[in-house]
Amino acid sequence: MxxxxxxxxxxxxxxxxxxxxxxxxxxxxxxRVMGTVMIFAAAAQAWNIMGGxxxxxxxxxxxxxxxxxxxxxxxxxNFGISPWIGMLIGALVAAGAGALICLxxxxxxxxxxxxxxxxxxxxxxxxxxxWSSVTGGPVGLTIPFAGDAPMLFQFRSTVxxxxxxxxxxxxxxxxxxxxxxxxxxxxxxxLRETPEAASVVGVNVFRxxxxxxxxxxxxxxxxxxxxxxxxxxFDPDSVFSLTTISIRLAMIAIVGGLGTLIGPIxxxxxxxxxxxxxxxxxxxxxxxxxxxxxxxxxxxxxLIEPRGLVALGPWIMRRLKGGQPSAPSDMTAKGETxx
Amino acid sequence: xxxxxxxxxxxxxxxxxGVISTGLSLVFGVLxxxxxxxxxxxxxxxxxxxxxxxxxxxDxxxxxxxxxxxxxxxxxYSQKLLVGRVMSAPPAxxxxxxxxxxxxxENGALVLFGSDFRSVNVPxxxxxxRLGELxxxxxxxxxxxxxxxxxxxxxxxxxxxxxxRAIRAVAQDPMAATLAGINTARTYNIAFGLGVGLTxxxxxxxxxxxxxxxxxxxxFAVLMFTVVVLGGLGSTTGALVGGIVVGIIQSLSGLxxxxxxxxxxxxxxxxxxxxxxxxGLLKGV
Numbered sequence: 001m002x003x004x005x006x007x008x009x010x011x012x013x014x015x016x017x018x019x020x021x022x023x024x025x026x027x028x029x030x031x032r033v034m035g036t037v038m039i040f041a042a043a044a045q046a047w048n049i050m051g052g053x054x055x056x057x058x059x060x061x062x063x064x065x066x067x068x069x070x071x072x073x074x075x076x077x078n079f080g081i082s083p084w085i086g087m088l089i090g091a092l093v094a095a096g097a098g099a100l101i102c103l104x105x106x107x108x109x110x111x112x113x114x115x116x117x118x119x120x121x122x123x124x125x126x127x128x129x130x131w132s133s134v135t136g137g138p139v140g141l142t143i144p145f146a147g148d149a150p151m152l153f154q155f156r157s158t159v160x161x162x163x164x165x166x167x168x169x170x171x172x173x174x175x176x177x178x179x180x181x182x183x184x185x186x187x188x189x190x191l192r193e194t195p196e197a198a199s200v201v202g203v204n205v206f207r208x209x210x211x212x213x214x215x216x217x218x219x220x221x222x223x224x225x226x227x228x229x230x231x232x233x234f235d236p237d238s239v240f241s242l243t244t245i246s247i248r249l250a251m252i253a254i255v256g257g258l259g260t261l262i263g264p265i266x267x268x269x270x271x272x273x274x275x276x277x278x279x280x281x282x283x284x285x286x287x288x289x290x291x292x293x294x295x296x297x298x299x300x301x302x303l304i305e306p307r308g309l310v311a312l313g314p315w316i317m318r319r320l321k322g323g324q325p326s327a328p329s330d331m332t333a334k335g336e337t338x339x
Numbered sequence: 340x341x342x343x344x345x346x347x348x349x350x351x352x353x354x355x356x357g358v359i360s361t362g363l364s365l366v367f368g369v370l371x372x373x374x375x376x377x378x379x380x381x382x383x384x385x386x387x388x389x390x391x392x393x394x395x396x397x398d399x400x401x402x403x404x405x406x407x408x409x410x411x412x413x414x415x416y417s418q419k420l421l422v423g424r425v426m427s428a429p430p431a432x433x434x435x436x437x438x439x440x441x442x443x444x445e446n447g448a449l450v451l452f453g454s455d456f457r458s459v460n461v462p463x464x465x466x467x468x469r470l471g472e473l474x475x476x477x478x479x480x481x482x483x484x485x486x487x488x489x490x491x492x493x494x495x496x497x498x499x500x501x502x503x504r505a506i507r508a509v510a511q512d513p514m515a516a517t518l519a520g521i522n523t524a525r526t527y528n529i530a531f532g533l534g535v536g537l538t539x540x541x542x543x544x545x546x547x548x549x550x551x552x553x554x555x556x557x558x559f560a561v562l563m564f565t566v567v568v569l570g571g572l573g574s575t576t577g578a579l580v581g582g583i584v585v586g587i588i589q590s591l592s593g594l595x596x597x598x599x600x601x602x603x604x605x606x607x608x609x610x611x612x613x614x615x616x617x618x619g620l621l622k623g624v
Contacts, residue, residue: 057431059438104614111373111572114434115564116613122561123606130600247438254435288449288553295442298435303424306432 005317006262006310013265017166021159031158033276035165039227041268042169043245044252045176045261046219051250052259053176053185054212055192060117062245063101063124064094064217068224069239070128073141076152083143083153087225091218098217102210118242125240140235143228153229161230168226169265172219177261179215188212220249243291255301257310266309271297344473345590351476353586354483355541357579358490359559360566362538368573369510369530372422375437377538378556378563379444384410384539385551386452392459392546399459400481403543410539411532418531423524441556448553456550464547478547485544490579493537497575506530510573538563561602562589565609 017038024031043065050056071093072086081089105116128135135141148156155161179185187208190198199205228234239245256267274297278290305311363377384406391402417440425432466477497503508516509526517523542555549555566585570577585605592604 051431055429055431057434059434104610108613111430111434112568112613114430115373115568116610119561119564119606119609119613123603123610126600126603126606130597130603243442247442251435251438254431258431288446288454292443292446292450295439295444295446298439299421299443302428302432302436302439303421306425306428 005313006260010262010265013269014170021162026157026159031162033273035158035162035230037268037272038162038165038169039223039230040248040252040272041265042165042172043220043223043227044249044256044264044268045169045172046216046223047249048253048259048264049176049179049216049219050212052253052263053180053188053192054209055259056209056213057114057250058117058216059114059242059246059250060101060119060121061216061220061249062240062242063097063117063121064220065224065227065245065249066121066124066128066236066239067094067097068221069228069234070135070141071221072225073143073228073234074134077141077144082151083225083229084151087153087222090225091221094221094224095214095218098213099210102213106206106209106213118246121240121242121246125236128236128240135236138235138237140233140238141228142233145232165226165230168222172223173261173265175215175219179212180261184208184211251298255298255308257308260308260310263308263310270309340472341594342591345594346587347473347475348479349587349590350583351479351483351586352590353583354486354579355545355582356562356566356586357582358486358544359538359541360563360570360578360582361490361493361575362534362536362541363563364534364567364570364573364575364578365537366531366534367567368575369506369534370418370422370426370527372426372433372437373572374422374531374534375434375560376440376444377535378560379441379448380410380414380535380556381538381542381559381563382448382551382553382556383413383444384542385546385549385555386448387539388543388546389457389459389551392461393457398461399543399546400485403485403540406543407536407540411536413532414535415528415532417535418528419524422531423527426527445553445556452553454553456552458550459546461547476548482544482547486541489537489540493575502526502529506533558602561606561609565605565612568609568612 017034020034021031024034043061047058047061050058068087068090071090072083075081075086075089076083101117101120105113105120108116129138131137132139143154146152146154148154150160179188187198187203190201190203191205191208195205224239228239252267252271253264254267255271256265257263271294275290275294278293282289282293301308359381362380363374366372366374366377387406387409388397388399388402391397391405392399395402397405421436421440422433425436461478463477463481468475468477468480497507505516505521505526506529508519508521509523509530513523516526562585566581567578568581569584570579570581585608588608589601589605592601596604
């Protein structure tokens with residue numbers, strides 16, 4: 001099989017990501033920024049399984065992200081269970097929550113589904129805020145500092161976190177890729193196009209969507225645990241946030257390229273450093289300027305190229321090849337944007 | 340008695356919820372787009388009324404038509420320049436365009452007006468009327484009455500005026516409407532402006548008993564969607580009924596549960612309605 005341009009680009013990105021800590025200051029801000037970029041790329045990739053492959057646009061992935069964060073942290077604080085194990089339990093709980101939310105919502109599509117998932121994440125946020133005896137309430141939770149304790153998922157340096165996050169991104173991307181090219185992915189895409197026809201040829205609509213949701217939820221929860229281990233502090237409004245989690249994950253996938261393997265990675269690489277730069281440049285200005293820019297970018301991205309940055313790939317390839325004007329190469333290039 | 344009082348408060352609140360949500364329902368019914376930014380237009384309407392009070396000394400109830408007008412123009416051009424371009428795009432593009440609009444409006448307000456909570460001062464703010472053993476708060480009553488008036492006006496407009504009929508025709512069948520000589524694109528502009536304008540009107544009339552801040556819209560977002568889904572997306576009469584139902588539920592749950600859980604009750608009802616009757620309570624009954 002000939003390696004496609006996106007495949008080559010992914011390999012290059014991976015090698016750069018592996019070598020990056022050698023070139024960056026291990027205590028510096030940029031290594032942390034890159035870590036954050038990769039966490040959000042991974043979570044957006046998990047979102048992409050539902051939103052991209054199955055076209056079930058979720059506005060409530062913060063629910064799963066927050067469940068991962070809370071389950072692992074509460075298990076650690078109350079029972080001393082290592083977040084490494086808590087992370088897997090969190091993923092199981094999130095998969096369960098995913099199944100639960102599927103029961104009433106799976107018949108819904110499009111707007112209705114987005115609304116229902118949004119409400120579900122808000123329910124989680126309200127519960128986390130008001131059930132103070134268990135969750136710590138609006139004050140939030142701080143992960144007790146244990147120094148350099150690899151078994152407890154704590155390190156003094158940013159570098160180990162960086163590589164753990166990179167591994168997470170690779171795992172989530174492999175799961176996405178496996179689903180995309182496998183029979184399960186074909187079933188999902190059949191559902192996306194016409195659920196009725198898919199059902200007629202023997203796709204179990206309910207089961208297929210439910211499994212996709214559970215996988216997506218579990219992977220998002222893993223990202224949630226890793227995120228809070230990385231930041232050490234969180235509260236209900238930060239991990240269950242509509243704008244900074246739910247919408248951001250979807251936006252990364254959409255700006256990068258919905259339903260594509262490389263989309264969330266490009267999207268996160270493009271958006272998060274942009275946001276970081278905007279915050280550093282504009283922090284002297286009134287608050288909200290960076291978020292305002294975020295909203296404008298989202299609107300612009302959808303109006304200019306709804307297929308995402310990935311759609312620019314073939315255009316760049318043609319330029320590199322010296323502008324062959326032949327129509328067929330254009331056609332194949334367009335076909336490849338879906339991989 | 341406490342329950343009767345709660346139901347009365349709920350009806351007064353709910354009438355305003357009805358107007359606010361009618362706008363959302365109108366936008367969906369005509370354009371087929373769920374406007375996630377609708378609640379932010381409510382916030383803009385509140386700010387218009389606030390500044391009309393602060394600089395011109397206008398009572399928010401008098402400034403409400405002004406809020407409607409300003410937001411109508413804003414909505415008209417938002418539809419023309421932004422939303423109109425994704426009307427035939429897949430739902431994901433529509434959802435995220437309006438979500439982008441939501442983020443932009445909220446943070447635009449934050450940049451322009453700061454994060455302060457602002458409130459107006461009007462003479463009837465703490466007045467009320469006794470009705471036997473029941474108590475009717477003046478600002479709630481006035482807001483409710485205005486809501487009833489504007490709903491009636493909307494009904495007349497949609498039933499009698501040429502533009503209103505054109506809007507209904509386009510909602511039923513855009514192709515046939517075009518063939519009948521209706522400028523469909525312009526009708527969409529007007530319908531969107533009208534929808535967000537109504538919501539802004541609702542925002543202005545509640546200003547005497549609520550504070551405005553850039554995040555004022557968020558608390559109404561889920562409420563609005565609950566109302567509209569209860570009444571059936573796209574049904575304007577449904578939205579009014581849904582509004583009153585939600586007002587009563589909210590008011591009663593305030594008696595039974597601690598204040599933080601009030602919204603939880605609303606969310607759960609919302610998910611249940613979506614699951615059991617996504618077509619709304621009124622349709623097909």
